[in-house]
Amino acid sequence: MDPDRKQEIVDDLDMFRDGKDYYASVGKAWKRGYLLFGPPRTGKSTMIAAMANYLDYDIYDLELTAVKNNTELRRLFIETTGKSIIVIEDIDCSIDLTGKRNKNNKKKDKNKKMPWEEEDDKVTLSGLLNFIDGLWSARGGARIITIFTTNHKDKLDPPALIHIEMSYCCFQALKVLAKNYLGVADHELFGEVRRLLEEVNMTPADVAKNLMPLPRSKNRDVDACLAKLVKALNDAKDAALAEPLLALGE
Template sequence: MEMFSSQFGSNLAGLMFIWTIYRHYLPPKIHEAIEYFTSRYTHKLASFFSPYLDITFNEYSNRFNRNEAYDAIQSYLGEKSSTEAKSMNANYDEGAKSLLIKLGDNEEIMDDYSGVQVWWSFVKQHVEQPVISYYRNSNELRHYTLVFHAKHRKFILDKYLPYVFEEGEAITNRNKKRKLYTNGDDGEMWDNCIDFKHPARFGMLAMEEAKKQMILEDLQWFKGAKEYYAQIGKPWKRGYLLYGPPGTGKSTLVAAMANLLDYDIYDLELTAVKNNKQLRRLLIETTCKSIILIEDIDCSLDLTGQRAEKKEGDEEKADEKDPLKNKHAGEKEAKDKKKKGSDVTLSGLLNFIDGIWSACGEERIIVFTTNHVDKLDPALIRPGRMDLHIELSYCRYEAFKMLAKNYLRLESHPLFETIGNLLEEIDVTPADVAENIMPRSLKTTTAEDCLKKLFVYLEKSKKEKKLKAEQELMLEGGEKLASGEISG
């Protein structure tokens, strides 16, 4: 026994001596090499004898795209974490007045499906070099790891994981909040995002019932047309052109579309996009089930073919007559372009709408709005790009009745017919009508007061229209008299 103790003490002293040499005298690079070699092959040896397998689900599948499997797993485990996990992350959802629970950092949870046990863990790693993606710049890598017995490999891949993804997506859809995004000044990121809480619904829209029903049916058909688009070999997307005077409800219609379909809205400011390359990046970053909105497309950039043709003609004439003048014009154009800060071209926008890159996602709607449809290049709004052209015009009797129902809770009134006749004679927008029938005080202003106010406004507009027509007629007569077309 004494011999064994002395031999053990001698061996221990030898090990301590070697450890001291290792720690204090070997260079740091040799330390790193030994530790790397030991860690790598120890892990391989353990894996060789271990009956368990693991699958890692990273937060990002590549630089451009967030991993949908990661998001589904996060939603699936969130509900289980609230009852089973010891460590949790929680965010307060102000709109829903509830807590959103997620699995805690580096926490593990067990799951049982059809008698098969698996273990999930959430891992967050710090890295020295920032992880750069178009979603975020971070010094953290995050992933979920699934561990299970090797004998259940086929069951896990064929049954359990599809179940997790399906359940996770269903949970996400139940808890989903519509979002409104807009691109930042640098043009590259959808860096401004808020919850979309616009209350507009199709039943509230002030437009002809037949037109409203047509739009509603078209949207519902599109939402269920995935197989049809695959059958005809086209990306699952649709374009809507909304045109008409200001105040006719174009933006309200877009909000109603988003609420009906439960889609996010990406409000694209073209003037903030530097070039076609950035435009493609923005398209890549949009999610499926979304509306990409470009408002006032005719004012966003100089994209019409007619204007381009006119500029080219002017330049050619300037070249022939005055080369120096053309030089100054070129310098001015360069300064204007620099000031505008965008080199997006008509060709780039067309490719954005229905080029190869437009097929990088599905179930998307692209909406253009404009007050001047005649200014748009025909190539921009042809069928296949803008599939449905919807004119939103002035307020007529049918639209007025919807506004009266929404604002005043009135289905009928003796003044309705008189107001309807006036609306057929003059052009006023739904926004004008809404402004005049909105009660200034819910306690003291009656519905009849509001209708009378609208009647006075319409009568005044009718007189102004008549006076303007008389003035134009007199002016026209004066011009003809001056030119000798008619005698005094």
């Protein structure tokens, strides 16, 4: 991702990790929530692994479709430890997103159950978030990060989470990939690659794949790898231009 954006995320993680006194002073649970969103293959799962490695936290991957009821959900959450990241991937595909957290409704039915207390098997986004809020608030000094991922942010009514967009590869990200994969900080083909990245959507994963050495190549041929990337970008550009013509033909 863009190095500046990456540094912002690292700084936020540092502030959270070292924020025990701050959270205690404001009377809030020591927790943080992130929503990673963007197209497939843009690095959402890789970002989660990088966060866990950076903080040295455990990861709990929660598959909500396998949770039978709210009692089981509560048990799973309680079994997690402090200094952990709870991951719920593809949140829009896992639960009912129609539940709303209505904070403005002043008339409350005392007999009405809260979303996480409902008896049916359906888990709603509102119930899940309220459940998490209440549980972590009761756990005192635990350091907890909850991460949701989605390919379709427009389907969500996002709560107070830190939004991190995982998008297509930009030129600054390409330079980082080129340094990691090829060991180069500059190249005569960078100008053409930059122009094409402004015209074509290509995920970081696909860019990295094209920067890998050619089959049967013993050495990292920088020219060949970058030329392969240029060809892939041009092919993607031609395919994108051809789509409207194909639609007209139909």
